[in-house]
Amino acid sequence: MSAAMHVHPEVATTHEVHHDEHHVHHHNETFISKYIFSMDHKTIGKQFLITGIVWAIIGGLFSVLFRLQLGYPDQSFPILETFFGKWAKGGQIQPEFYYALVTIHGTVLVFFVLTAGLSGTFANLLIPLQIGARDMASPFLNMLSYWFFFLASVIMFSSLFITTGPASGGWTVYPPLSALGQASDGSKLGMDLWLISMALFIVSSLLGGLNYISTILNMRTKGMSMTRMPLTMWAMFFTAVLGVLSFPVLLSGAILLLFDRNLGTSFFLSDIVVNGEILPNEGGSAILFQHLFWFLGHPEVYIILLPAMGMVSEILSVNSRKPIFGYMAMLGSLFAICILAFLVWAHHMFVTGLNPFLGSIFVLLTLLIAVPSAIKVFNWLTTLWRGNIRFTVGTLFAIGFVSLFISGGLTGIFLGNSTIDIHLHDTMFVVAHFHIVMGVASMFGMFAGVYHWFPKMFGRYLNNTLGYIHFWVTLIGAYLIFWPMHYQGLAGMPRRYLDKSSWVSFSQFGDLDKMITVVSIIVFAVQLMFVFNFFYSIFKGRKVTTQNPWGANTLEWTTPIRPGHGNWDGEIPEVHRWPYDYAKDGRDFIPQTEPVGEHESKH
Amino acid sequence: MQTFFIVAILVLGFLITFQIAKASEYVAVLRGEERSRKQSNKINAFMLLMFLIIGLIGVYYCNEKLKGKILGAPASDHGVLVDRMLYITLALTFVVFIITQVALFWFSFKYQESDNRKAFYYPHNTKLELIWTVIPAITLTVLVGFGIFYWFKITGKAPKGAMEVEVIGSQFKWEYRYPGKDGVFGKKYFKKTDEAKGNPLGQIWEDPANHDDIYIAGEDLHLVVNKPVKLIIGAKDVIHDVGLAHFRMKMDAVPGIPTTMWFTPTKTTKQMKEETGNDKFVYEISCDQMCGKGHTGMRGTIVVETQEEFDAWMAGKKPQYATVMDAAKPAVAKDTTAVKPVAAVLNK
Incomplete structure (x- = not known):
């Protein structure tokens, strides 16, 4: 009897192993189930990444187009008329077109590239691999999450081709401008499509987020306690929590705006006379929408930043051959950022007529967020200190991330202080600030991730030389574009002005605008080179020959070079230690799967 | 026609870069991947240092070139307060900017991979972490204090007779x-x-x-x-x-x-x-x-x-x-x- 009881667990284990092998080797997968309606988290991650890349090209191209207008407002580019017809009449970008470009550029980069393309890609790819799970908690919901994103993409893309053009009220789509077709062509059909697309995108984001949370909480392998998870996992976890708690608020804003637009409600509308036409709406509040928008909008910038922070922590540690400095402090600061992210939204609204007392509370909470940010920066610096750093392309992008995060984070201290914000609000200073800290920095985090985990994704390396060129041109270009832009903002130059020549106060920056335009074209060209490198290397890149090319501790490098659905051929490995035992006891690295030795020192 | 040439030059430039990149990969394989990796490591470490130095010069140059274009002295009483707050913040953040950027790129250069060095196992240090929690917190309290003081002055009630x-x-x-x-x-x-x-x-x-x-x-x-x-x-x-x-x-x-x-x-x-x-x-x-x-x-x-x-x-x-x-x-x-x-x- 007792013998039987002892045997039973073994039988169960063998059965499980058998099941897994069956899963990996004998499952008949068609092209469609493997590459299109795939439920493998790795494939879904790649789908998010490639869709994100397509959107990044579109969004980047749009920025080149409006930079042409900003740099050369008087010049005519006949080729634009060839491609865009009435939108660029006489080869000159028309105001409606300009605003459509900036709006779609913002929307696409913030949501489709840096949310879906960044956390969609790496949460999907890394969560099961790094916590030791065969797949997500619900592979099916995971698949749906991608396809909702795809649908949102199709609708957003289709809005580019309608007669009245896509949404053009800025990516923040403040009503009444976005609610009234009479006020702007972009607020006609294009705006409805924008809202529907965003609603679907939010559904995608929620499905993904819930899945990430439940996977991390429930499906960690044996021995993988929460504090033995790599910081990437913690970052993905907090990102998902942020998304799940804040995206529904934007959804409500989008739905109410759809009601105001199409059903005659007055949630956001009151006292409006547009082009001489008196509208019946009374009692609504245009400011209410801004609250709803920024209640997502601010957490959103951390939804974008946290995954980048997590990946940068991991990549810096691996390539400094040193543990991340202050793991618990890193974790604590991620947590603090996550909480504070919900309490600072109204700092986008200091000059809306917000109660000054309320404003002062938001100043306090906003500047508080600089404390965890500072902790993170100092910990990254100390991680590099006395390391033995290998400059892979991923490492360089991670270092670039830290540099940009510092530069952009510090200008946030200007804007978060309401007194200074009075002058700098809605100027080019804001544009420079958030592009550096949220746009370019997160892009750098994403690039770091792509270069670092490309071998895991495709079993091949990206071309290094192209990678180094990509890094250096992008880093130098990013600073050339956005550093001097702060000065335009200090001069009070408003953002979203397409031609400053008629202004006495803002027309002194003509040469600067030209320089920025030229640099942004070069940087865009180099991004195209990266895209080429990406697709070329999927098929022709140098093959990965070792299981653990970077000498890393985390679990994803214990899988086969090209893992199948289910990730590990045999049993899922057990974890015995935290993931940052680099340079410990004279050993280069000690994988998480190695049991703690008897004489090993404790940290 | 001009556009055509620009596109042609871009495509050509790209093709050349790509061929060089491909060739360099073959060369790396021929010469031994480890050796060429170490070489590129040195080059990149040096470039990071150069980036720091040239970058800081660039920051100075940019300021010299543009500081005359940012509107001059404020023309209102509140403007004086806004500008004062701006310069207080600028002074503090500039110090932090210099320290952290120099540390970042200098560490990267100094601690580049070398066969003679072993990385230092240094997972945490509570005292250090406390220091860089408390100092930013104090600095920010100062900024918040000034900021809110000025903010209430500016957004307070307008004087009678306005x-x-x-x-x-x-x-x-x-x-x-x-x-x-x-x-x-x-x-x-x-x-x-x-x-x-x-x-x-x-x-x-x-x-x-x-x-x-x-x-x-x-x-x-x-x-x-x-x-x-x-x-x-x-x-x-x-x-x-x-x-x-x-x-x-x-x-x-x-x-x-x-x-x-x-x-x-x-x-x-x-x-x-x-x-x-x-x-x-x-x-x-x-x-x-x-x-x-x-x-x-x-x-x-x-x-x-x-x-x-x-x-x-x-x-x-x-x-x-x-x-x-x-x-x-x-x-x-x-x-x-x-x-x-x-x-x-x-x-x-």
Whole structure:
């Protein structure tokens, strides 16, 4: 009897192993189930990444187009008329077109590239691999999450081709401008499509987020306690929590705006006379929408930043051959950022007529967020200190991330202080600030991730030389574009002005605008080179020959070079230690799967 | 043709880069991947150091080149506070910027991979972590303290006797209203708005306070130097924003929700012309909130002048009520009982 009881667990284990092998080797997968309606988290991650890349090209191209207008407002580019017809009449970008470009550029980069393309890609790819799970908690919901994103993409893309053009009220789509077709062509059909697309995108984001949370909480392998998870996992976890708690608020804003637009409600509308036409709406509040928008909008910038922070922590540690400095402090600061992210939204609204007392509370909470940010920066610096750093392309992008995060984070201290914000609000200073800290920095985090985990994704390396060129041109270009832009903002130059020549106060920056335009074209060209490198290397890149090319501790490098659905051929490995035992006891690295030795020192 | 050449050059340049990149990969394999990896490691470490040095020089150069273009001294009392806060923040953040950027790139260079070095196992140090939690916290408390102090000064109640002006934005123009001799703005209701009948702001003519209100459009807004002014800001259609770069002031104009801001202009337009050496100088109102296709051109202008000049200008203005009455029924315009018929006309 007792013998039987002892045997039973073994039988169960063998059965499980058998099941897994069956899963990996004998499952008949068609092209469609493997590459299109795939439920493998790795494939879904790649789908998010490639869709994100397509959107990044579109969004980047749009920025080149409006930079042409900003740099050369008087010049005519006949080729634009060839491609865009009435939108660029006489080869000159028309105001409606300009605003459509900036709006779609913002929307696409913030949501489709840096949310879906960044956390969609790496949460999907890394969560099961790094916590030791065969797949997500619900592979099916995971698949749906991608396809909702795809649908949102199709609708957003289709809005580019309608007669009245896509949404053009800025990516923040403040009503009444976005609610009234009479006020702007972009607020006609294009705006409805924008809202529907965003609603679907939010559904995608929620499905993904819930899945990430439940996977991390429930499906960690044996021995993988929460504090033995790599910081990437913690970052993905907090990102998902942020998304799940804040995206529904934007959804409500989008739905109410759809009601105001199409059903005659007055949630956001009151006292409006547009082009001489008196509208019946009374009692609504245009400011209410801004609250709803920024209640997502601010957490959103951390939804974008946290995954980048997590990946940068991991990549810096691996390539400094040193543990991340202050793991618990890193974790604590991620947590603090996550909480504070919900309490600072109204700092986008200091000059809306917000109660000054309320404003002062938001100043306090906003500047508080600089404390965890500072902790993170100092910990990254100390991680590099006395390391033995290998400059892979991923490492360089991670270092670039830290540099940009510092530069952009510090200008946030200007804007978060309401007194200074009075002058700098809605100027080019804001544009420079958030592009550096949220746009370019997160892009750098994403690039770091792509270069670092490309071998895991495709079993091949990206071309290094192209990678180094990509890094250096992008880093130098990013600073050339956005550093001097702060000065335009200090001069009070408003953002979203397409031609400053008629202004006495803002027309002194003509040469600067030209320089920025030229640099942004070069940087865009180099991004195209990266895209080429990406697709070329999927098929022709140098093959990965070792299981653990970077000498890393985390679990994803214990899988086969090209893992199948289910990730590990045999049993899922057990974890015995935290993931940052680099340079410990004279050993280069000690994988998480190695049991703690008897004489090993404790940290 | 020119475009074609540019595209051709780009494509060619790309092809060449790609071929070099491919070749360098083959060379790396031939020479031993480890060796070429170490070489590129050295090159990149050196470039990071160069980036730091050239970058810092660039920061200095950029400042030298552009610092003269950022508007000069503020032209209002609040502007002085805003600028002071700005410079306090700039000083503190600049120190942090230099320390952290230098550390980042210097560490990267100094601790590049070398066969002679072993990385130092250094997972945490509570004392250090406490230091860099507490120091930023203290620094930020100082900034928050100054910030909120100035913020309350700027957003506090306007002093008694401040001049009041209403500023109304609509696509893509600014209109103004002075309260007239009684110092009180007459009531408005947006459904009374009727451009064609001389009531662009929707004033309720039944309210006697409206009878002396001065409506200004299509010309400069006039303010008095060293006299506090409170702007009562509104919008008719979409959200606009009254941006006053020289006064360092800004406030949204929201349909349905009036907002206010006050400040004291401290320099007349004439003074500014002399100070800037630009005789075309003019105070501008820029719309700072995206408001549609004409957003870029939504420009207003302000003249700041002495009280005498202002009074002389104001003396030439006629209340909108009188203008409307003259147009509707010149004969009874002076009679106060005429209010009703006019309102009836306007209500049609």
